Amino acid sequence: MQNVPKYANVPDVKKFLKKHDLESVKIKRAFKSTYAYVTFRDEATRQKALQTLQNVQWKKNSIKVECADPDENPFARNEARGEKRLEDCRSVREKTAPLYKMTLSEQLEFKLGEIRGVLDNYKKLLKRAWQAGFPEEQYDFKITEIKQSPILTGYRNKCEFSIGKKRRYQ
DSSP, X not given: XXXXXXXXXXXXXXXXXHHTTOOEEEEEEOTTXXXXXXXXXXXXXXXXXXXXXXXXXXXXXXXXXXXXXXXXXXHHHHHHTTOOOGGGSOOHHHHHOTTTTSOHXXXXXXXXXHHHHHHHHHHHHHHXXXXXXXXXXXXXXXXXXXXXXXXXXXXXXXXXXXXXXXXXXX
16 A cells, blocks of 8 residues: 555554454554555455545545565575575574583583683783783783582573574664
């Protein structure tokens, strides 16, 4: 739908469609834009909408409607590029908790090594920045062993996931 009133939101579009005896499945509307994407349950309803809404007046705007090409199936697109489907990838556990196969003491050793690596890289960057006269004794990092928690279950960090489709042109 084009020429939708600028400040009409999704409920307004839904109400407008109901007024014209049209039932939508999904409506996408960008904020302050003059267009909306409307999905209908079947082809017959879509054709009815194309005929009914063409040049209908809505708040002094003449509505224009046309069929939009649907997005291609993202799974088919990924397979065509040779990418695997989600179920073919490593399990969710391996992606969210890559250290789950290690014992707690092995995890702590691994994390300690990671910390040492980060601090060594930091020290190298500082040496390069100083070039000459680097006060090495001031940046001699002393790393103590990581203390193990007495609670062994139920204390793990939470995981947050962003799920959705990326916006185009970003």
